[in-house]
Every structure is written in structure tokens, then in C-alpha cells.
Amino acid sequence: MSVFKHKSKFLKPFKNVFIIILVVFIVWMLFFDANSWLIHHELNSDIDDLESQKEYYQKEIEKDKKAIKKLSTEEGLEKFAREEYYMKRDSEEIFIIEYEDSLKTTDNE
Template sequence: MKFLTLLQMRRLINLVKNKYFLISMAFLVWMIFFDKNDLFSQYQYHQEVNKLEQERDFYQKETEKVAKDLDELTSNPQKLEKFAREKYLMKKDNEDVFVIVKEKKEEE
């Protein structure tokens, strides 16, 4: 372990006594911990931006998927009929529709 020499100690003490150094350190501490844009807030903003970008990508993919399905339904009558039967339980006049619902087992 090396001890500071007397000359190095004087330089360090002069540096700490320097008003510009003290003001700079106070400003740095203020900006890092107490300002409204401190490091913790910046980290939270960064996390929120990442989360919003992921949500944006998800919704863009879902929008593309729905647009593709809509295009298929409007251009293909067979797909439209299949969609209406599956989702809205529609039927033709001479047909009967039976809906089978599976009961959930109760857990004890």
C-alpha cells in the first residue's frame, strides 16, 4: 500500500478547496440525484420506451393479421361462410346447429 506524499496531499487539499471544483461537484451531485431528470428517472423512461416499442410491434403485427383476414373474408365467399358459422353460429334455413360445450372439472 502506497501512501500519498506530502506534495500529493497538498495538491489534493488545494483541489478540494478550489471553489470551481466544489461548484462542479455540487452541480454533478444535483444532476445525478436530485434533478427531475436524474439517472433513476432516465432509467425508468428507457424501460417504458422499450415496453411501448414492444407493444407497438405487437399491435402492428395484429393489425396486419386482421387486415389480411378481412381481405380474405371480403374476397372469398366460402371463407366468409365458414367464419360466420364458426364465430357467430349462423346456419342455413334447412340446417340444425348443435353446440357442444365441455364442462370444466372443479378442482378441490
Template sequence: MKQKIADLLIKYPFLKWITNRFILATLFFILWLLFFDTYAYFDHRTIDKEIKKLEDNRDYYQGEINSDDKNIQKLYRKEEVEKYAREKYYMKRENEDIYIIDSDKEYQTDKTN
């Protein structure tokens, strides 16, 4: 049995390194840190992706808040309030008619040949 092991070690010298107890302990430690520890690499990677997604959402909503603040500042003037009401809610003055033209329907053709 010892002869077979000695022959294998001569034939495959890397087995001598692998069977070293310090190498085995180091490999065990590395595997433990990568997969099983509280601070595992793969857990950190997943958490980092989630943090990146949340930061992107924060940036998007911060931009929306800034845009809304600018619109609110505009609405302090009477002319801007009237313009906003006309554009968004189709309000009108007395004795005034509003025509809404839907350009998508205007240029459609019947293609049922």
C-alpha cells in the same frame, strides 16, 4: 485548531482533495445534474422505460392490425365468410345439425376419494 486540521490532513491526505473548492464545485455540479436538473439522469431513465413499454405496445397492436387486415381480406370471398360464420358463431345450413364437443369435460374423472 489549525494544528488539529493540519494533523488530520497529514493523517488523511484525501481530505486535501475533498476540501479543494474546484472539486467541491464539480461534485455539486454532478449531483445537480443527476438529481435536480430538468434533464436529470434518473428522470431520463424513467422516461426511457416508459418509451420502451409504449414501443412494445405499438409493435403488438401493429401486429394485431396486420392480422386483422389479413382476415378481412379473406372475408371478401363467400366461402371464407361461410367458414368464419360456422367456426365463430356456430351457424349452420338448413337441415344440418351441429354437435359441439367440449374436450375438457369429456376426459375429466371424479377424484374425490
């Protein structure tokens, strides 16, 4: 009998119907409802990820705008063509010097 009296001490608040309804309501709202805390937490983490992606893409847009601004001038376009596509004028010769460690071989790929 003493075991039941000891347990009833802890279960005494749960004998009230209102407390039982409140506990069920809280559990329902935290875990099972369409607007539950778990879903809000997941959505907030998705928002944080999207905001970090937004910052990344804004930085990339700024870098691209700077590159476009450089390429819009005659000198910038010529520099790009010379560096990337090894273009030259008719009266020029181009010598490309590659170092051994910059060459792609099967050993250092």
C-alpha cells in the same frame, strides 16, 4: 494529531473551491435537475415499453387485416358464420359433437 493528518490527505482535493463546485454540479445534474440522469433513465424505460406495445399492436393489426381479407370473400364469410355461430342452410342439419373434456363443468373450470 496523526488522525487529522491522515484525514487531511483524503480531504486535500476538496480544499479547492473549483473541485467542490464541480462535485456539487455533478451531483445536482445526476439527481436533482429536471433533466437528471434518473429522469432520463425512467423516460428511456417508458420509451422501450411503448415500442414493445407498438410492435404488439402492429402484429395485431396485421392479423386483423388478414381476418378482414378472409371475411371479405363469400366463402370466408360462410365459413366464419358456420364455425362461430353454427349457422346452416335450410336443407342442412348440423350435429355438434362435444367431448367430455371440452365441456365446462364445475370440476374443470
